[in-house]
Amino acid sequence: MDVTIESDVPATMRDGTVLRADVYRPSTGGPYPVLLARLPYGKSVPLVGAQLEMVGLARSGFIVVVQDTRGRFASDGESTWEPWTYEGDDGYDTVRWAAALPGSNGRVGMIGSSYLGNTQWMAALSKPPELQAIAPQVTWSEPNEGLFARGGAIEFGLNLMWSLMQGADTLMKRHADDPAAMTAQLSALITDMDQLNSTGYWKLPSGRHPAYQRYGIHDLGFEHALRHPEWSAACRVSGRQAEVDLPSLNVGGWYDVFQQGTLDNFTQSRAAARPATLIMGPWAHGLFTGQIGDVNFGVASSFESLGFRGRYLDVQSAWFRRWLAPEAAPSGPELPPVLLFVMGSNEWREEQEWPLSRAVDTDLYLGADGTLAFRKPPADESIDTYRYDPADPVPTTGGAILLPSEYRMGPLDQARVEARPDVLVYTSEPLAEDLEVTGRVRAFVHAATDAPSTDWVVRLCDVDPEGLSLNVVDGIVRVDTTPGEFAEHLVDLWSTSYVFRAGHRLRVHVTSSCFPRWDRNLNTGEPVDSGTDFRPARQEIAHDALRPSRIVLPVVRS
Incomplete structure (x- = not known):
């Protein structure tokens, strides 16, 4: 089927601002349902076409609309773009406009990942009557748990990198009539982006980074939300899924920076009896191949296969036809409510629910001499200590991250991290049989510090018989404390589906930093938007019968 493309088609918003979109449509026939994507990254950027596959979708019988959001690229709007x-x-206005395009059947679905996933939820919450289905990929639910922050710490690596990258278009628009000023500003911005790892991430205060003031650009949202907490509602889905009476196809990755948000959007939609579907693969943000980090999960794990169910593009197209053009819906099996890739066993599994009701929360206790066991420690165990120095934080090594290219995503060898004196390492005996962990992982650490504020980071790893330690999930919590006083702290490691093989060992890290993913706690208690002084802290972890530090695993028995 031939496809025609119209560029920069204008749509006028309620306040008179004109947004522009490229429209891909089948050359003949119709009417066709519409698939809409709204993005701030430039609708003509090649990477956008590679991810959305607009021509392929149009050839399969959809009108595809890809729109630059307000203030971005071809669209009009504020000179200083605000996410x-x-x-x-x-x-809302764009959905109604797209539904009335020539050749449309009046039904609209929305597509795309990350920011594009959130524009779907925000449009759905505004309730345009023509919007019939959404398919958000790798997007968040609560912005203060994954987008702006996590456990009270800034999601710093993502926030600073993303904000500077988006600043380029703002500077080009601002200085369009002054090429010399544009060149100077863009050159400085690019230098700052290239030097994030060596200098940019180290600048203080973390919560009011000087780069934003230097270029007059908005941050991703942490600083804005810090000053105006109510503004976070502009991209908050959490607690509002019941308002969206639409089917949703939620796609996420176990190593995606917004992993838990995808799961939460699905579970809260299902709790409200909405027709939600979930696909979770062994993927990182924007990386849907079989190779993630140091692990090859196999060809069947990729977006090109989905366990030989077909390419995701085709699976998504068939799903949309059922909701947008039921008269042309394909025959054959529908997606199950939940399709999970179980890492370790490296297989796709169909489920009827998430979380799995058959998963049993099982305590795994930290013990003396770096032990880790399913039995509770004795009453007379000693306390482990280490020194956390914000001047020398533990480097981010893999995980569910979105950072500059120096930092690889996914499961990576943790030897460099485990060799540090400021990382406590607890390891189990080799497993006698496979152990499946599927669901939400949490840790409870009984800890004390001599600082008025500090962070606790916990990581779960898989250690193979040769000693290779790979990260599975991790989390952070930022706490204000009474110096020297032990307290129990909950660290949310988010979720996974992972089989620890017989002969492998489980390992838990306890430390106080993962930088630059999360900003450094300066151990002073100063506000994050003004603090620039820092000090080392003496950290203590207890693991006895009265203070049982432990990690809680959702264990699934076969």
Whole structure:
């Protein structure tokens, strides 16, 4: 089927601002349902076409609309672009406009990942009547748990990198009439981006980074939300899924920076009896191949296969036809409510629910001499200590991250981390049989510090018989404390589906930093938007019968 493309098609918003979109449509026939993507990254950027596959979708019988959001690239709007603020209203107006395009059957679905996933939820929450289904990929639910922050710490590596990258278009628009000023500003911005790892991430205060003031650009949202907490509602889905009476196809990755948000959007939608579907693969953000980090999960794990169910593009197209053009819906089996890739056994599994009701929370206790066991420690165990120095934080090594290219995503060899004196390492005996962990992983650490504020980071790893230790999940919590006083702290490691093989060992890290993913706690208690002084802290972890530090695993028995 031939496809025609119209560029920069204007749509006028309620306040008169004109947004522009490229429209891909089958050359003949119709009417066709519409698939809409709204993004701030430039609708003509080649990477956008590679991810959305607009021509392929049009050839399969959809009108595809890809729109630059307000203030970005071809669209009009504020000279200093502000993320999130207008996506609800503009999403509503754009859906109604797209539904009335020539050749449309009047039904609209929305597609895309990350920011594009959130523009779907914001449009759905604004309730345009023509919007019939959404398919958000790798997007968040609560912005303060994964987008802006995590456990009270700034999601710093993502926030600073993303904000500087998006600043380029703002500077080009601002200095369009002054090429010399544009060149100077862009050159400085690019230098700062290239030097994030060596200098940019180390600048203080973390919560009011000087780069934003230097270029006059908005941050991703942490600093804005710190000053105006109510503004976070502009991109918050959490607690509002019941308002969206639409089917949703939620796609996430176990090593995606917004992993838990995808799961939460699905579970809260299902709890409200909405027709939600979930696909979770062994993927990182924007990386849907079989190779993630140091692990090859196999060809069947990729977006090109989905366990030989077909390419995701085709699976998504068939799903949309059922909701947008039921008269043309394909025959054959529908997706199950939940399709999970179980890492370790490296297989796709169909489920009827998430979380799995058959998963049993099982305590794994930290013990003396770096032990880790399913039995509770005795009453007379000693306390482990280490020194956390914000001047020398533990480097981010893999995980569910979105950072500059120096930092690889996914499961990586943790030898460099485990060799540090500021990382406590607890390891189990080799497993006698396979152990499946599927669900939410949490840790409870009984800890004390001599600082008024500090962070606790916990990581779960898989150690193979040769001693290779690979990270599975981790989490952080930032706490204000009474110096020297032990307290129990909950660290949310988010979720996984992972089989620890017989002969392998489980390992738990306890430390106080993972930088630059999360900003450094300076151990002073100063506000994050003004603190620049820092000090080392003496950290203590207890693991006795009265203070049982432990990790809680959702264990699934076969």
